[in-house]
Amino acid sequence: MDIKMEENMAEHVVMTPKKKTSQKTTLMIQRQKVSRPLPGDSKVHIAGGDHQGIIINKEAAADVEDPVPQQASLEFRVFLVSAHTGKHTQENRRLLFWFHPDMEENEVPAVAQQFFRELVSPQEFPRDYVGFIKKIMKLMQHKYTKISKLEVELSQLDETNEAPTRPLSADETALGKIVELTEDKVLEMIESSYPNPITVGDIARENCWVESDVELILAELLNKGLIKSLDHGAYTRVIVKQMPTIASAKQPTIAIVTAQYCEKLAVDAMIENKETFVRYTTV
Structure with a gap:
């Protein structure tokens, strides 16, 4: 697509394939002021309706590393499930962020983290590639306007016939004992x-x-x-409030994130001069 940069051109979010191999795909999504391509141009797709302002390049761009x-x-x-073979493939998804020059450097990590949290929200996580890329573009277009460019690297890893298992905390089940069905036990599993x-x-x-x-x-x-309750008969914990903002003077030199209480105890036993922050507080 012939892109001309002019002051009076409308800003679009443009997605361009960058590199593709049998195991890895790289996509570039950037904010650009572009001239509107001709309707008959087969090299691009111009979104309309609710997706107006989005352009998809069908031809791959030259694989040139950004100097910045x-x-x-x-x-x-x-984990991806093939509709044809039923096999499960583990895929690594990496997001690379570039921001507008007027973005404060100390704001970059927080904005990137917030974007990431919205993208992978369990309640609205896209189920396929199209939905995943579309959500990235819509977030960039309407909410995260300080992001000037994103590169998405999709790398396929292992393939297996068995579905992945979700890890749970150690309990009496691991010892072969019968676990009593109680509200506390069910709530612990959900947490x-x-x-x-x-x-x-x-x-x-x-159990x-x-x-x-x-x-x-x-x-x-x-x-x-x-x-x-969520869709498909699933349940999740109700969250009361988020973790408070950490003052700049208390920014950690080393941050260790744990998911289980037993993991926290193990970390506490090894580290001195520590301070604990709970990511979510529940009732």
């Missing part, structure tokens, strides 16, 4: 899974409980406002 290094990067892994939702079937299978009995417990927790 990225200002932030975040990555995570997902261990957070921020990922967990289904009735997952809860019941973990060989009857699903109908688990549903009664979940109904009680719902009435108490401790959990909330």
Whole structure:
């Protein structure tokens, strides 16, 4: 696409394929003022309606490294399920951020983290590639206007026939003992899974409980406002408030993030002059 930079041109969010191999795909999404391509141009797709302002380049750009290094990067892994073979593929997704020059350097990490949290929110996580890329572009277009460019690296890792297992905290099940079905135990499992939702079937299978009995417990927790139901029969913890903002004077030199209480105790035993912040406070 022939892009001309002029003052009177409208700003668009433009997605361009950058590099693709059998195991890795790189996409570049950037904010640009561009001239509107001709409607018959087969090299681009011009979005309309609710997606107006988005342009998709169909041809790959030259794989030239940006002379300006990225200002932030975040990555995570997902498991993809093939509709044809049923196999599970682990994929690493990496986001590289560039911001507008007027963006304060000390604001970059917080904005990148907030963008990342919205992108991977369990309640609205895109189920396919199209939805994933579209969500990135819409967030850039309407909310995170200080992001000038994002590169998305999608790298396929291992492939397996078995579904991945969700880790839970150690309990009496691991010792071969019968675990009593109680509200506290079900709530503990939901909290261990957070921020990922967990289904009735997952809860019941973990401790060989009857699903109908688990549903009664979940109904009680719902009435108490401790959990909330999501799509597909899943449940997650209700969060009361977020972690307070850390003052600049208290920024840690080393930050260790733990998910389980037992992990926190292990870290506390090894480190002196420490301070603990709880990411989420629950009722």
